Amino acid sequence: MKNSLRATVKRGSMVGVATAGAAALLLTACGAPPEAGGPIATASDYAGCIVSDSGGFDDQSFNQSSYEGLKKAQADLGIKVNQVESKTNSDFEPNLNAMVTAGCDLTVTVGFLLGDATKKIATANPDSHFAIVDFAHDPAISNVKPIRYDTSQAAFMAGYLAAATTKTGTVATFGGIKIPTVTIFMDGYADGVKYYNEQKGKDVKVLGWDKAAQDGSFTGDFEKQDKGKQLTQNFLDQGADIVMPVAGPVGKGSAAALKEAKAAGKDVKLIWVDSDGFLTAPEYKDIMLTSVMKEMGDAVENVVKEDKDGKFSNTPYVGTLANNGVLLAPFHDLESAVPAELKTELEQIKKDIVDGKLKVESAASPKV
Template sequence: MAGIATAGAAALMLSGCGQAPSTGSGAPTKSDYIGCIVSDSGGFDDQSFNQSSFEGLQKSEKDLGITMKSAESKANSDYETNLNGMISAGCNMTFTVGFLLGDATKAAAEKNPDKHFAIIDYSYPTPVANVKPVVYDTAQAAYLAGYAAASATKTGKVGTFGGIKLPTVTIFMDGFYDGVQAYNKAKGKSVQVVGWDKTTQDGSFTGDFEKQDTGKQITKNLLDQGADIVMPVAGPVGKGAGAALKEAKAAGKDVKLIWVDSDGYLTAPEYKDLMLTSVVKQMGQAVENVVKDDKDGKFSNEAYVGTLANEGVAIAPFHDLDSAISADTKSELDKLKADIVSGKLVVESAASPKK
């Protein structure tokens, strides 16, 4: 595995199930500031949003001279225990990763009003005074990925599926769906999306972010329906999709993969020969920015919303499959991005965060 799986895990010996939080190493002269992070059950080597957030805090340790502590959750039942461990460890700022930690984070914050928290990928209907939401309008970048996929399909069908049916998952699927429809309208084509219908908000889900075998089977089902490009929105379950696509490629099929959260070409290199692009959330930089503001006494519970305009979301380069996207399509993608940034084109999803 890339990144922390090779360099960080052995050194940090990440904790879970209520064990004492681990402490990072190798930073410059330390300040008294302690920045902490609790994963969801996907773990810090999920090649997705837990990993990207974790690496952002690692970079903060290096760049800002803070002390870092981490607790890796093995199951949903670990969230409260791991948060309590961070509070006991004296963390100034504790990041929690993912929608599933919403309730536990709010409870910990309300019990400890003198501590600051930030939650990745979740925003409360009623703001919590000492919790900063870090959210992303990923529909904007997924729209571009859908347009690119529609241009590259050879079968006229592309697929997507999710882990758990949460707003932070369906927002990708909505944007992807709309991007395909935009291509169809522009080109007079009829590329179909299998696995998700934005209108009915119904589609294929594995039910968790852990069972890669289920992701592999759903991907096979999408391939059987004719899809030749698949975008899993399911954290580590995406590796099951990658495995199914590798098998299909070995059997002679021309298939491609679209990753989410991080640039899969870099974070899931075992699938890089399949990787058309990725819908990226720039979580690492957001984490470092939040830490810096908090360390400088500038904490705010106002949500950070990553967009194409502030470079909080993006699509990754096409890397080895660059030739699969024509020069004309690349120009069209640049124009679509500019129109989204300017507000001329509004990408809408029921799950889009409020700006």
């Protein structure tokens, strides 16, 4: 994708595209729509497209990882790509319509919040294919493939790790918006701490989430980093020394509060989500204990390849520890903060979850 085109679609600038000139631009970028019943698209005329939620493609989280998967498909498969960032929720439908107008063969929509818009546009355009990250329609839509993750499994490991390495006996988590794709992380994290307490006879406390009550701390959006910073400061004031924000770009506000606490001499750590924060948010790598990762890039590329090869299916993809769709990131620079015995325990926990000996359950877990 040429930089000039990316600048054109940057930050929802395609919202409300209705002019012939704009449509022509999109068609130039993505190629003409395939004829109904025509041959399988070749690499030269196949167009894979993507629409972000309001976090944008530089969110250092799930939008960015999904976008990188599409760009990898471009490099590996020789396809054309197009992308558009949504600035607000009201951008979703116009941006999806723009992709349909452009003749995209498959459009990836990123995030739970795009569920309704994806359903509306996909239903109105049954000959176009879509894939949606972190959502599944019920009933299923024939031309929409869900890409989902049981992140509670990897978050369970992160909770156990946090409980085992806290120096204060208090850890924390918070979310952006109270939706299933956020609370699933928080459920797993809280259960991991609980499991550690049961195994070790400890009483590590979790601030920010009560799984039984399904109630906790949320900033209310995925944009305002100052809210994440303030909430994290509140946790620090209550004694927490490890925090896992599940809030997209808002997590950077949490990281900023932890960086300031570290500069003031406190031993604090951050657990990132969705991507490996050590790589995607390197400015915080000195406090990055680990990340609860969703391998979204690989899933997006595989779905695009299947569609290009004429093998599209609306059967959901569900990432788990067993298929490496979710995982705990390496400890990188904080390797020395995780004792060898704890690493062995984490590997055993992973094996037990994969083998079904250890059940990790969340109301938000997708069915495999």
